[in-house]
Amino acid sequence: MSAGQTRFDFSDQTVVVTGGSRGIGREICEAFAAAGARVFTCSRRAPEKPYSSDAITCESIDVRDPEATAAWLARCAEPGGGIDVLVNNAGGAPPTDARNVAPKLINKILELNLNAPLILSSQVHAHMTGREHAGSIVNIVSISSHRPTPTGFAYGAAKAGLMNATSSLAVEWGGDVRVNSVVCGLVETELSGDHYGDADAKKAITDSIPAGRFARGEEVAHAVLFLAARDSSYVSGAALEVYGGGEWPPTIPRPSRD
Numbered sequence: 001m002s003a004g005q006t007r008f009d010f011s012d013q014t015v016v017v018t019g020g021s022r023g024i025g026r027e028i029c030e031a032f033a034a035a036g037a038r039v040f041t042c043s044r045r046a047p048e049k050p051y052s053s054d055a056i057t058c059e060s061i062d063v064r065d066p067e068a069t070a071a072w073l074a075r076c077a078e079p080g081g082g083i084d085v086l087v088n089n090a091g092g093a094p095p096t097d098a099r100n101v102a103p104k105l106i107n108k109i110l111e112l113n114l115n116a117p118l119i120l121s122s123q124v125h126a127h128m129t130g131r132e133h134a135g136s137i138v139n140i141v142s143i144s145s146h147r148p149t150p151t152g153f154a155y156g157a158a159k160a161g162l163m164n165a166t167s168s169l170a171v172e173w174g175g176d177v178r179v180n181s182v183v184c185g186l187v188e189t190e191l192s193g194d195h196y197g198d199a200d201a202k203k204a205i206t207d208s209i210p211a212g213r214f215a216r217g218e219e220v221a222h223a224v225l226f227l228a229a230r231d232s233s234y235v236s237g238a239a240l241e242v243y244g245g246g247e248w249p250p251t252i253p254r255p256s257r258d
Contacts, residue, residue, distance in 0.1 A: 008229045011036035014080040015228070016073065018063050018120065019090030020056075021047040023189045024140065027217035028087055028224050029056050035225060037085075040076040063090050063116040070123050082135075083127040085228045088117035088162075089140045093155035106154045113158035118165055121179070129176050136228045139166050139181040140220075143243055146183075163239060170237030178236035180227040185243020188214035207254070210245030 015032045019025040020041025032039050033053035042061035051058075061072050077083050091113040096105065121137055128135025141159045149156030162181070169179040186205065197205075206213050223242045226232060 008035050008225045008231065010084075010225075010229070012080065013037045013084040014076060014082065015039050015085040015087070016076050016083055016124070017041045017087040017089055018116070019043055021045055021058055024184070024187060024217045024220050025087075025089040026051075027189070027221040028089060031218065031221035031225055032085070032228075038079060040072075042072060043090075063120065064111045066119050066123070069116075069120055073120070073123055073127060077127040082131050083124055084133070084135060086120065086124045086128075086135070086137045087140065087224055087228070088120060088137065090116065091140065091159075093152060093158075095151040096154065097151065098153050101154070109154040110158050113155060114161045114165075117162055121165070121169060125173070125177060133230055134175055134233065135177040137169070137177060137179045138224050138227050139163075139179070140224075141166075141181045141183050141239070143183060143185050143241075143246075166239065167237045178227075178233070180235060180238045180240065182220060182223045182227065183239050183241045183243065184215070184220055185209070185241075185246075186214050187217060187220060189217045208247050209243075210247075213244070215242060215244060 010032055013036070015037040017025055017029050017032070017039060018041070020029040021043035025041065025043075026047070029039050029041050030052055033051070033055040037055065039056040041056060041058045042063065043058060044060065044062060046060065047058055059072060061068050063069055073083065093109045093113065117139055124135070124137070139162050141162050144152055144156040145159035145163045166179050166181040169177070173179065186209070220242055223240050227235060227238065227240060
């Protein structure tokens with residue numbers, strides 16, 4: 001079995017992924033399609049290259065528009081008579097200076113990273129219940145949800161809120177819909193480019209990660225499939241940490257990797 005394959009079977013299941021045209025979202029779409037699912041995704045931008053599977057359908061949807069997302073979910077539910085999995089992946093934010101950031105930008109960050117997944121989760125519930133198997137929602141959050149995030153306070157607050165919503169909905173919806181989250185560390189995708197700096201800067205970062213490297217997008221995708229799979233039917237309210245062991249404490253000298 002290669003690093004890009006899993007043994008999970010999502011045959012004849014309908015999977016909805018937000019923000020799936022590139023980056024981690026695209027990896028998630030490709031992994032579900034490889035496991036046999038019908039995959040519906042959305043993005044504000046069209047995919048720059050074709051997907052590897054005809055099972056993936058992408059529409060241009062603004063996830064911050066509740067009317068648009070409600071209509072989109074209804075379309076996604078039609079082929080299979082419902083929706084089996086929702087992955088709230090769309091998100092992100094530019095660096096901000098908390099001293100003078102525009103209130104409009106703060107609201108936009110919260111709308112995309114917190115409000116949109118909350119509304120989508122509420123909207124998808126009706127498409128997941130009353131079926132043979134419980135539905136599954138997986139929220140993509142970040143280590144920013146539980147650590148200080150200077151220059152990203154609104155983003156960190158949004159992701160922390162989404163983590164709380166994950167556990168709250170898991171309790172409220174019980175066995176009808178399972179709700180879990182994947183807590184991402186630093187992931188290198190085609191989007192990261194120079195985001196982490198030059199080679200020396202990247203080495204300084206990866207030296208602080210116990211795993212010694214950035215995560216790959218497919219590794220996040222495999223964690224999502226694990227949580228979404230019916231094999232994980234008793235897993236709900238969980239936060240699966242995918243960040244290579246976290247970060248080495250700055251007050252403790254690191255041993256040599258040699």
